[in-house]
Amino acid sequence: xxxxxxxxxxxxxxxxxxxxxxxxxxxxxxxxxxxxxxxxxxxxxxxxxxxxxxxxxxxxxxxxxxxxxxxxxxxxxxxxxxxxxxxxxxxxxxxxxxxxxxxxxxxxxxxxxxxxxxxxxxxxxxxxxxxxxxxxxxxxxxxxxxxxxxxxxxxxxxxxxxxxxxxx
Amino acid sequence: xxxxxxxxxxxxxxxxxxxxxxxxxxxxxxxxxxxxxxxxxxxxxxxxxxxxxxxxxxxxxxxxxxxxxxxxxxxxxxxxxxxxxxxxxxxxxxxxxxxxxxxxxxxxxxxxxxxxxxxxxxxxxxxxxxxxxxxxxxxxxxxxxxxxxxxxxxxxxxxxxxxxxxxxxxxxxxxxxxxxxxxxxxxxxxxxxxxxxxxxxxxxxxxxxxxxxxxxxxxxxxxxxxxxxxxxxxxxxxxxxxxxxxxxxxxxxxxxxxxxxxxxxxxxxxxxxxxxxxxxxxxxxxxxxxxxxxxxxxxxxxxxxxxxxxxxxxxxxxxxxxxxxxxxxxxxxxxxxxxxxxxxxxxxxxxxxxxxxxxxxxxxxxxxxxxxxxxxxxxxxxxxxxxxxxxxxxxxxxxxxxxxxxxxxxxxxxxxxx
Numbered sequence: 001x002x003x004x005x006x007x008x009x010x011x012x013x014x015x016x017x018x019x020x021x022x023x024x025x026x027x028x029x030x031x032x033x034x035x036x037x038x039x040x041x042x043x044x045x046x047x048x049x050x051x052x053x054x055x056x057x058x059x060x061x062x063x064x065x066x067x068x069x070x071x072x073x074x075x076x077x078x079x080x081x082x083x084x085x086x087x088x089x090x091x092x093x094x095x096x097x098x099x100x101x102x103x104x105x106x107x108x109x110x111x112x113x114x115x116x117x118x119x120x121x122x123x124x125x126x127x128x129x130x131x132x133x134x135x136x137x138x139x140x141x142x143x144x145x146x147x148x149x150x151x152x153x154x155x156x157x158x159x160x161x162x163x164x165x166x167x168x
Numbered sequence: 169x170x171x172x173x174x175x176x177x178x179x180x181x182x183x184x185x186x187x188x189x190x191x192x193x194x195x196x197x198x199x200x201x202x203x204x205x206x207x208x209x210x211x212x213x214x215x216x217x218x219x220x221x222x223x224x225x226x227x228x229x230x231x232x233x234x235x236x237x238x239x240x241x242x243x244x245x246x247x248x249x250x251x252x253x254x255x256x257x258x259x260x261x262x263x264x265x266x267x268x269x270x271x272x273x274x275x276x277x278x279x280x281x282x283x284x285x286x287x288x289x290x291x292x293x294x295x296x297x298x299x300x301x302x303x304x305x306x307x308x309x310x311x312x313x314x315x316x317x318x319x320x321x322x323x324x325x326x327x328x329x330x331x332x333x334x335x336x337x338x339x340x341x342x343x344x345x346x347x348x349x350x351x352x353x354x355x356x357x358x359x360x361x362x363x364x365x366x367x368x369x370x371x372x373x374x375x376x377x378x379x380x381x382x383x384x385x386x387x388x389x390x391x392x393x394x395x396x397x398x399x400x401x402x403x404x405x406x407x408x409x410x411x412x413x414x415x416x417x418x419x420x421x422x423x424x425x426x427x428x429x430x431x432x433x434x435x436x437x438x439x440x441x442x443x444x445x446x447x448x449x450x451x452x453x454x455x456x457x458x459x460x461x462x463x464x465x466x467x468x469x470x471x472x473x474x475x476x477x478x479x480x481x482x483x484x485x486x487x488x489x490x491x492x493x494x495x496x497x498x499x500x501x502x503x504x505x506x507x508x509x510x511x512x513x514x515x516x517x518x519x520x521x522x523x524x525x526x527x528x529x530x531x532x533x534x535x536x537x538x539x540x541x542x543x544x545x546x547x548x549x550x551x552x553x554x555x556x557x558x559x560x561x562x563x564x565x566x567x568x569x570x571x572x573x574x575x576x577x578x579x580x581x582x583x584x585x586x
């Protein structure tokens with residue numbers, strides 16, 4: 001995931017967006033990312049999956065991804081084409097899961113609060129920087145701790161374990 | 169240096185003292201998957217060519233979220249877990265056995281353990297002074313195969329409880345009150361530690377209810393010290409030898425302390441669609457309810473069923489309100505049968521199901537209709553939780569649930585207790 005810069009349209013959500021609305025349990029009968037993506041966010045925003053374009057960015061208030069531990073939540077978001085999620089804060093299981101499956105996430109409270117749906121954002125993961133191109137503002141995001149940077153750089157926990165297997 | 173309970177348990181696994189905020193790689197004592205998250209974990213291990221269990225006797229695969237399976241896709245998911253158990257020697261907990269969190273405290277988790285489970289309510293076992301935390305499928309899959317995981321050592325939010333509940337008030341009411349106070353993200357990344365005379369006076373089942381809902385405040389786990397009550401509980405489960413005393417050091421540093429007098433807590437409900445949306449039962453009284461659900465890892469234990477039976481005995485549910493009762497585990501079910509509780513429930517007009525997660529997760533056995541209102545004893549009332557985004561869920565104690573089933577509207581359990 002190194003060297004990644006994303007540019008996309010923001011889709012803004014409120015606080016406490018839980019994994020039951022990101023992907024409802026009734027759709028967990030499959031592990032296919034595309035089938036999961038088809039139902040992403042449908043309980044709070046039925047039209048989201050039709051509006052979202054590859055490379056778009058989800059922006060949310062605090063505690064994004066709270067609730068159930070289902071890893072299918074970040075999988076569904078990623079498969080829907082979302083390049084990255086920027087939030088005031090994330091629930092901890094979602095945070096781990098997103099890193100593990102290679103969905104870039106950034107904690108950037110100011111950017112998340114000041115962004116509205118439709119704004120064009122540029123996210124530079126290496127610099128840890130969010131630019132709101134519509135409003136002409138640049139924000140600094142929190143950096144990952146070093147250990148997590150290694151997992152992110154390997155594209156997720158699977159990639160990290162594979163690398164370790166090769167070393168041995 | 170004085171340590172919190174979370175720091176103490178992690179330190180004993182990594183062989184040195186630890187500080188909040190640092191990331192450690194630690195051994196795992198118990199690992200758990202369930203039928204919703206397990207298939208993905210197994211797929212990941214297949215891709216890594218790591219289909220194995222480092223510690224098969226303490227790797228448990230639970231068929232509880234869709235038990236018995238309502239559709240062929242979930243039946244196939246069950247098959248993948250059965251096959252993984254057969255190949256690796258891991259323990260399979262069949263559809264007859266009950267909810268993972270209840271089964272884990274009954275049989276598998278001991279004070280001082282580190283438990284990782286691919287289910288957010290894995291924090292339930294924290295009541296046994298185990299560092300028990302929920303993770304995703306990949307994390308737990310890799311924990312199963314390697315016997316290791318990584319953790320960020322959490323800060324601790326200490327909840328000091330004084331006093332004892334008044335009649336008609338239960339552990340559930342206290343936990344709803346706490347989450348209303350600190351919010352759905354009030355303890356994100358932290359461990360909750362329940363201390364004080366009120367916490368010490370609580371029975372293990374009451375402690376399980378509190379620890380179970382730690383994640384609803386964003387916490388990583390919800391811990392109690394292991395004390396004489398823990399010993400009594402483990403003895404009762406036939407595993408007294410798993411007991412060891414464990415408590416935080418005096419003078420350990422906490423990120424925050426919250427004080428609650430249990431004697432001041434009222435019966436509470438959480439209104440749709442957030443757990444933190446709490447109010448007293450008197451404020452919500454009179455709301456029409458279509459379905460009442462008593463059960464789950466929060467409140468489906470024998471003690472919960474006894475409270476419900478006390479209120480439902482010689483009474484009948486309101487004709488406009490359905491009542492579903494689901495024991496948390498097979499052992500709960502057997503006790504409820506032996507004590508005549510199932511008969512009281514059936515005579516009161518309840519649908520009594522086999523043990524498992526039941527209606528809580530919204531894949532079978534009690535999915536709500538459009539616009540319907542349910543009052544349930546579970547831990548979560550998110551939109552769509554019980555299978556329908558057009559429905560409304562209130563959370564409450566088993567006593568409030570039983571009173572509501574009789575009244576047909578949200579009712580105060582104190583009006584039904586002698």
